[in-house]
Amino acid sequence: MSELTVSVLPQISSLDAAEWDGTGAGANPFTSHRFLAALEASGSVGQGTGWHPSHLIARLDGQVAGVAPAYLKTHSQGEYIFDHAWAQAYERAGGRYYPKLQCAVPFTPVTGPRLIAKAPAVQAALLQAMAQVARQSGLSGAHVTFCTEAEARLGEEVGFLARASEQFHWLNHGYASFEDFLAQLSSRKRKAIRKERERAQGFGGTIRSLTGDQIRPDHWDAFWAFYQDTGGRKWGSPYLTREFFDILHDTMRDDCLLVLAERDGVPVAGALNLIGQDALYGRYWGCLEDHRFLHFELCYHRAIDWAIDHGIPRVEAGAQGEHKLARGYMPSQTHSLHWVADEGFHNAIADYLTREAEAVSDEIAALTEMGPFRRGPLAG
The missing domain is CATH 3.40.630.30 (Gcn5-related N-acetyltransferase (GNAT))
Known part of the structure; x- marks a missing residue:
């Protein structure tokens, strides 16, 4: 029997770059060891920033098999998937929303892999570990922002709530x-x-x-x-x-x-x-x-x-900005995942996200119809 374990890494420099990038993380500039290490070494994240590195490392029989860039967050700044209203509601009800566990690339509203592993079972283990860490540490929840669509589907299978958002991308x-x-x-x-x-x-x-x-x-x-x-x-x-x-x-x-x-x-x-x-x-x-x-x-x-x-093949020009539409950047759906410890709050957010997803879908359809292309938007 193979043994799969997940541990928390408080600083990325504690893991060799080849081991981190060897999971596939190095294929994306934002999840690469060199980018995340630059954030930590420069003091852009860490003490005093509200972004405290808590990366998850999955090992299969002792060998690194998967990673997830993650942070203990004491605020919701620099995320671009906005949950400030959730925090206010949670605290008005007597709860403590912060700290929370955030699987993300700091200050970077860019879609990319967050559960970085070659095997879906390892990806699922990383998600389950996030919920377990949050539960054991008394956190309000765990969140995965700007993940891939496939990761969003996997997250729903293990009990996370999926959230749809919108950006504008140019397709070549x-x-x-x-x-x-x-x-x-x-x-x-x-x-x-x-x-x-x-x-x-x-x-x-x-x-x-x-x-x-x-x-x-x-x-x-x-x-x-x-x-x-x-x-x-x-x-x-x-x-x-x-x-x-x-x-x-x-x-x-x-x-x-x-x-x-x-x-x-x-x-x-x-x-x-x-x-x-x-x-x-x-x-x-x-x-x-x-x-x-x-x-x-x-x-x-x-x-x-x-x-x-x-x-x-593609240009992603960052978050928001309907002015991009006239310049050929078309609406595209982005994804995030959310696990909430409190059952009642989980249910309330689930209801909200269902209605929000419908609104996002309608808006993407309307903006696509308004696109600048001669015969409607090009498929891609």
Whole structure:
């Protein structure tokens, strides 16, 4: 008989990178050992952040067979699957919602594997261990955010509640060029994007897309200023530390696509993407000068350009934003899982999620119908 055990790892550096990535985690830039280690080593998660590493490691006969990036959370910030109303209701009823167990990639609303193992039995064991850890530690629940659709189905089978959400993704239908993509849009949308790009590119400088050794350490100085500006306006304070970007440069610059707008050689705006095997992931944007449409050019249009040039099937441009629809980014369903210790609260959330899923499905259908393509949205 094989022995399957699951343990909690309080810091990812305690496990060799080859063992973590060997489960398949290394195939996705966000679940790779190098990315999660950068978050911990830079102090972006850990003491004082409300994100306390509690990764789950499954071993089969002593060998690492599966992993799940997980954190003990004392708030709901940086998750992008919003449960603040649940927390308020739980605490009004006399319960303590925090801390909770969160299986997620911090600050990263990107779909990807969360129960990372080759065998479904190991994936199920990771889920069951999450519920067990939460129950034994007196936590309100355990949550898995931005998991895959297959993981969501598995979670339902072992007693987790599935939640549907929505993002906007661009799909590459084998386009030969940006103009080839534009040819699929309605005339009005096509003309609007061309004018938008012309206006953005005429801001008075140049735009460059950099990756690998093309990215210099001083580029991160500029991007840090952009990131602070955006973070200060959206979140109050940035989630990532300055050191994170230095570590990213040292260990992951080949995974990065940095799009910079420069005036007289000085960066004035930028967008950071991470490069996956089957998707380009837009993550952060910021600027020190306000130029009309430059945000759309750097974040959306240049990402499409790069994806077409490199045969990348999909661009995910982050959470929310119906303005992406007019630029060819179509609505796509995302998934999460939730286990709640209190039976009454579990039932109330289950009822809410059923009704929410219907609303999300209706909205995706309506937005898809409104898409910018000439003969309705392309299948993909």
